[in-house]
Amino acid sequence: xxxxxxxxxxxxxxxxxxxxxxxxxxxxxxxxxxxxxxxxxxxxxxxxxxxxxxxxxxxxxxxxxxxxxxxxxxxxxxxxxxxxxxxxxxxxxxxxxxxxxxxxxxxxxxxxxxxxxxxxxxxxxxxxxxxxxxxxxxxxxxxxxxxxxxxxxxxxxxxxxxxxxxxxxxxxxxxxxxxxxxxxxxxxxxxxxxxxxxxxxxxxxxxxxxxxxxxxxxxxxxxxxxxxxxxxxxxxxxxxxxxxxxxxxxxxxxxxxxxxxxxxxxxxxxxxxxxxxxxxxxxxxxxxxxxxxxxxxxxxxxxxxxxxxxxxxxxxxxxxxxxxxxxxxxxxxxxxxxxxxxxxxxxxxxxxxxxxxxxxxxxxxxxxxxxxxxxxxxxxxxxxxxxxxxxxxxxxxxxxxxxxxxxxxxxxxxxxxxxxxxxxxxxxxxxxxxxxxxxxxxxxxxxxxxxxxxxxxxxxxxxxxxxxxxxxxxxxxxxxxxxxxxxxxxxxxxxxxxxxxxxxxxxxxxxxxxxxxxxxxxxxxxxxxxxxxxxxxxxxxxxxxxxxxxxxxxxxxxxxxxxxxxxxxxxxxxxxxxxxxxxxxxxxxxxxxxx
Amino acid sequence: xxxxxxxxxxxxxxxxxxxxxxxxxxxxxxxxxxxxxxxxxxxxxxxxxxxxxxxxxxxxxxxxxxxxxxxxxxxxxxxxxxxxxxxxxxxxxxxxxxxxxxxxxxxxxxxxxxxxxxxxxxxxxxxxxxxxxxxxxxxxxxxxxxxxxxxxxxxxxxxxxxxxxxx
Ligand SMILES: Cc1cc2nc3c(=O)[nH]c(=O)nc-3n(C[C@H](O)[C@H](O)[C@H](O)COP(=O)(O)O)c2cc1C
Ligand code: FES
Numbered sequence: 001x002x003x004x005x006x007x008x009x010x011x012x013x014x015x016x017x018x019x020x021x022x023x024x025x026x027x028x029x030x031x032x033x034x035x036x037x038x039x040x041x042x043x044x045x046x047x048x049x050x051x052x053x054x055x056x057x058x059x060x061x062x063x064x065x066x067x068x069x070x071x072x073x074x075x076x077x078x079x080x081x082x083x084x085x086x087x088x089x090x091x092x093x094x095x096x097x098x099x100x101x102x103x104x105x106x107x108x109x110x111x112x113x114x115x116x117x118x119x120x121x122x123x124x125x126x127x128x129x130x131x132x133x134x135x136x137x138x139x140x141x142x143x144x145x146x147x148x149x150x151x152x153x154x155x156x157x158x159x160x161x162x163x164x165x166x167x168x169x170x171x172x173x174x175x176x177x178x179x180x181x182x183x184x185x186x187x188x189x190x191x192x193x194x195x196x197x198x199x200x201x202x203x204x205x206x207x208x209x210x211x212x213x214x215x216x217x218x219x220x221x222x223x224x225x226x227x228x229x230x231x232x233x234x235x236x237x238x239x240x241x242x243x244x245x246x247x248x249x250x251x252x253x254x255x256x257x258x259x260x261x262x263x264x265x266x267x268x269x270x271x272x273x274x275x276x277x278x279x280x281x282x283x284x285x286x287x288x289x290x291x292x293x294x295x296x297x298x299x300x301x302x303x304x305x306x307x308x309x310x311x312x313x314x315x316x317x318x319x320x321x322x323x324x325x326x327x328x329x330x331x332x333x334x335x336x337x338x339x340x341x342x343x344x345x346x347x348x349x350x351x352x353x354x355x356x357x358x359x360x361x362x363x364x365x366x367x368x369x370x371x372x373x374x375x376x377x378x379x380x381x382x383x384x385x386x387x388x389x390x391x392x393x394x395x396x397x398x399x400x401x402x403x404x405x406x407x408x409x410x411x412x413x414x415x416x417x418x419x420x421x422x423x424x425x426x427x428x429x430x431x432x433x434x435x436x437x438x439x440x441x442x443x444x445x446x447x448x449x450x451x452x453x454x455x456x457x458x459x460x461x462x463x464x465x466x467x468x469x470x471x472x473x474x475x476x477x478x479x480x481x482x483x484x485x486x487x488x489x490x491x492x493x494x495x496x497x498x499x500x501x502x503x504x505x506x507x508x509x510x511x512x513x514x515x516x517x518x519x520x521x522x523x524x525x526x527x528x529x530x531x532x533x534x535x536x537x538x539x540x541x542x543x544x545x546x547x548x549x550x551x552x553x554x555x556x557x558x559x560x561x562x563x564x565x566x567x568x569x570x571x572x573x574x575x576x577x578x579x580x581x582x583x584x585x586x587x588x589x590x591x592x593x594x595x
Numbered sequence: 596x597x598x599x600x601x602x603x604x605x606x607x608x609x610x611x612x613x614x615x616x617x618x619x620x621x622x623x624x625x626x627x628x629x630x631x632x633x634x635x636x637x638x639x640x641x642x643x644x645x646x647x648x649x650x651x652x653x654x655x656x657x658x659x660x661x662x663x664x665x666x667x668x669x670x671x672x673x674x675x676x677x678x679x680x681x682x683x684x685x686x687x688x689x690x691x692x693x694x695x696x697x698x699x700x701x702x703x704x705x706x707x708x709x710x711x712x713x714x715x716x717x718x719x720x721x722x723x724x725x726x727x728x729x730x731x732x733x734x735x736x737x738x739x740x741x742x743x744x745x746x747x748x749x750x751x752x753x754x755x756x757x758x759x760x761x762x
Contacts, residue, residue, distance in 0.1 A: 013743070
């Protein structure tokens with residue numbers, strides 16, 4: 001129908017959190033009530049990525065984007081936009097507080113993005129295989145099965161130069177070629193959906209928004225490598241993604257796109273789901289295999305690589321969700337097309353979860369080679385509350401902090417590792433002047449130590465020792481010798497640890513020693529934490545001149561360590577103070593001083 | 596051996612696999628690598644893995660109890676104590692940490708009078724710090740019984756607790 005309109009409502013977890021089903025129902029009700037039911041369709045879709053401004057509603061074909069929409073706004077959208085044909089100004093995203101931006105392509109957040117992995121997220125209903133098929137879904141599988149040999153597929157991937165998006169950046173075509181060459185009637189294709197980086201959710205949104213793309217790519221891998229069995233290893237913490245995958249598998253089987261004799265050919269393929277149980281190390285491929293086999297997720301030395309000896313000792317291809325999601329597009333548009341995007345050594349696009357102290361946090365997909373500045377200050381809209389940028393962290397617990405002076409670096413695997421960080425799986429966390437680099441590094445180290453499986457000594461003991469040293473510095477009792485000791489330990493861990501976890505645990509530590517020496521020295525020499533985060537180095541005092549004795553602080557103090565009579569200056573007992581800062585927040589007279 | 600084992604199991608507690616869970620165990624039994632999938636189903640049902648049930652699972656799957664315990668203790672997701680009637684999970688992933696996840700935990704501890712990782716005396720609420728739940732755009736975030744609350748400050752907490760108390 002010519003004047004058919006669609007109201008797309010995000011149903012990603014971040015927006016669902018905002019009780020989106022109510023919004024969807026309200027829109028449906030309003031549409032029906034206004035008699036537009038025949039020409040307007042309310043559709044639930046996957047994540048639009050603009051999570052900071054959710055819930056988000058998009059209207060097609062005009063591509064109007066409404067942000068922070070409440071169920072009570074449904075009437076306005078239907079009456080003003082659909083009936084009267086005028087955009088609802090107050091719901092449009094207001095970028096400069098002056099100009100309203102109604103169209104998707106006008107908004108900075110989307111302008112610099114190129115969506116390959118996220119092509120269908122926020123566009124189709126993830127629960128509908130028909131919508132996936134309408135958007136060229138399963139065309140790549142058909143092309144592979146009827147027009148290409150396994151060698152052709154590998155050639156195409158080789159041309160695309162796609163590198164694994166799970167962290168290590170290993171060329172995908174090589175991994176597939178190794179597995180293909182091993183002769184064994186039983187091989188496995190696995191999808192790593194364990195997404196363990198705390199503070200990142202790229203894979204989750206892809207699985208929730210476009211589950212069929214992963215199934216399609218795994219089947220292409222199966223055909224290419226000679227496997228008929230796929231396994232998706234997914235975190236149990238992602239129930240929505242699990243439910244959508246299960247439904248997608250069922251639908252694909254009903255359509256003859258999975259199971260015996262796919263599309264009438266001799267190719268058979270089946271996919272099973274296995275649940276993780278909250279262990280970061282299980283993202284490492286050999287640990288992932290151990291966990292799928294039902295054991296404790298402990299890594300083992302490589303070689304032998306999974307391509308030769310993987311699940312149940314059979315040749316196994318393991319790829320990340322995002323790697324898989326890129327593959328159908330590469331098959332359809334060709335490897336050469338894909339290789340035109342990106343930098344010399346890193347082709348294509350990368351999805352990042354942009355979070356922290358940035359205005360527009362959300363999920364973004366940019367060509368490799370985009371600079372950090374374009375992401376943080378362009379797409380991200382800069383720092384919240386006009387504060388000063390301090391660092392951006394990439395690669396999660398295995399990555400490092402990157403300071404202001406390197407913001408113009410184009411992102412690719414090599415460039416970021418030169419800066420002492422990694423591209424990693426796609427976490428990108430922005431920090432401002434209120435964040436202490438030491439405190440953040442302690443957070444990551446604490447995480448890695450907690451997640452160490454304990455099998456090898458360098459990781460188990462080295463990580464713990466690093467944490468102790470760092471803790472000492474944050475308490476003001478560290479010395480310069482401690483820094484030297486930390487460097488030495490870090491190098492030993494990088495060289496001697498059994499798996500990637502221990503090898504990369506020291507990365508955040510090394511990155512602050514390299515880029516934030518001054519701030520570390522503030523802690524060591526001056527016993528001072530410039531950001532005021534390291535509580536042992538912070539002191540709260542009451543200025544007797546400014547205090548009017550209103551008693552508010554004394555009543556707010558959780559440990560009752562503030563004494564003083566009404567209308568007389570109060571005093572904080574430094575011995576008992578837990579430095580929570582409640583008094584500072586409570587005081588209306590600026591009498592509490594933090595130093 | 597097996598008799599000895601079931602004796603220990605009998606004395607360990609009174610929770611038992613339900614007929615549905617037994618059917619689930621039997622369905623998975625022939626499949627290799629089944630322990631984790633079975634434990635997930637058990638925890639889904641009881642909210643935790645009771646000691647007696649862990650023994651029963653080991654026996655039915657015919658694997659050593661040590662293996663079952665090895666798996667339970669390795670993975671953060673599995674619990675061995677009964678959770679509160681309402682489970683509060685505060686995200687302490689990086690994004691939430693930077694935006695004040697710890698403040699939420701401190702405030703909850705004050706409001707409920709129980710510490711992170713434990714359950715209130717009346718069994719109403721349990722507090723737990725968890726890793727990124729994938730809603731970083733809404734940081735800081737917590738969930739109560741799986742329902743997500745985002746962009747929180749400590750002041751929002753009494754209202755949230757009130758929605759669940761006594762329900
Ligand atoms: C400690 C550790 C955690 C990892 N976590 C993940 C993860 O959560 N998701 C992922 O895809 N890869 C993860 N990896 C990388 C995998 O070992 C493996 O390289 C990847 O899944 C291969 O897929 P790719 O070639 O498509 O990147 C992790 C590696 C290490 C050492
Ligand atoms: S860090 Fe809290 S939801 Fe991701």
